[in-house]
Amino acid sequence: MNNIFKGAGVALVTPFKEDKSIDFDALRKLVRLQLDGKTDFLVVQGTTGESPALSWEEKLQILQTVIDENAGRLKIVFGVGGNNTLAIGETLKKVPAGVDGILSVSPYYNKPTQQGIIEHYTHIAACTDLPIILYNVPGRTGSNVLPTTTIELAKIPNIVAVKEASGSMEQIMEIIRLCPDGFEVLSGDDAITLPLIASGAVGVISVVNNAFPELFNQMIHEALEGNYTAARKKHLDLLPVTKMLFEEGNPGGVKVALETRGILSGHLRLPLVPVSNSLKQRIVTETNRLIHA
Template identity: 40%
Template structure:
């Protein structure tokens, strides 16, 4: 099913806040040509929180068309309202997506039982595979291993993106689920070690900027070559860190702009362009990698 380096794709914007379709086309081509194993369309890195429903759906539709079945496309369909998450999932069901990524409801701080009810309701709504997304640094609420295990019993819930950065969490959860349940890291800095300990892939911010390095690193880990995977990862350790100097996706957009992949680095409010010191830091890292 889903394995390897999946890019948490940014959504290029124009100065007026609308989606930059020309840059999006170039960005998708960049990933197809550089070995990205799959694309996550309009996840949280894609600024899903600030795209109205129809625009969210339209961008996913466009990405599916641009990808043209060359790699799997997973659509972000999360919301802190269960009914909204179901609506998004149902609306995108006919677009040709290969899976959904749905985040733990943010702000609400649901109980573990609430998370079970929330995700089961979404998974009941369509037959498309659903990947859970646990990112307590953003949502506050943390999905516990026992909750993941309960949800894994649903035939449509096939895996989890774990952005806790806690490698022990991976081991604890793997012990509670079936062998075919998928584990994606959502934390680039620990992603290599995550895969070398049995993870199936990374849903990566860094892959926006260095898709070939990230796909090579994942492929080495998947074939069991831990040393090669770690050596490849060493190339981008500083990039992993630099991309999170400011809240995501501020820095990956600036990096892609400086690399000439997208026309500009505009974000949708309340996100704004990075501080001058942050620009200098990421540009130094990109220069060291010969990307600019």
């Protein structure tokens, strides 16, 4: 099975109303922004979607809304991950039609050994025929999936890619160097996506892309086509806002940018809280600069 998820993916936020219920109208508006901005694929219920604060029923409602609004135009990846291996396997058997792939984060909090990580993914891969994207984000999980582990998992036919957010260029380039045919690397860190593509990554699952798909997607495609002069200009133009969006955690920052664009209200569910007023003003100013450039 070859990787079909390339280019500019977006880890969709979950819009909330003031009472913290899901704003499905705003979600549809967000999907339309991605379609108009030429995003390549949609990721539903990654961490950016505040998945830990949502019930399974809510996640399915969000997924169905995205599937409906997308109307078959873009590939859809659904986030199904956690630290209870057997439960994840059972959940994967209940994923509805309309999903093209699974994003599954390495087990968090338990801090398994590398062998434990291998056995975790081996089990869940056997529970679905859908392609699986591994997700390595040590800053959230408390453990790093080493390159040797990723390459071992790449031998499993329906494990097709890794979203790498370790922040280590050396580690990610080692995976790119060793990965077998059909298995590819996606950036999980917006700020280093351009150099990773230059090193052989095939795309990104992005947070920034929520708010700035027009500019961000052009940058990704220029880089993939080898037009690094044009891509670098856009990358450097986006870099200040990229840093701001993560300054006080994700997705608080990107929701401010989306609110500035009139897509949704910036409400979050506890334990997440809005960004500080000073940061909010900086994001608003930079968002207005970029969208009116």
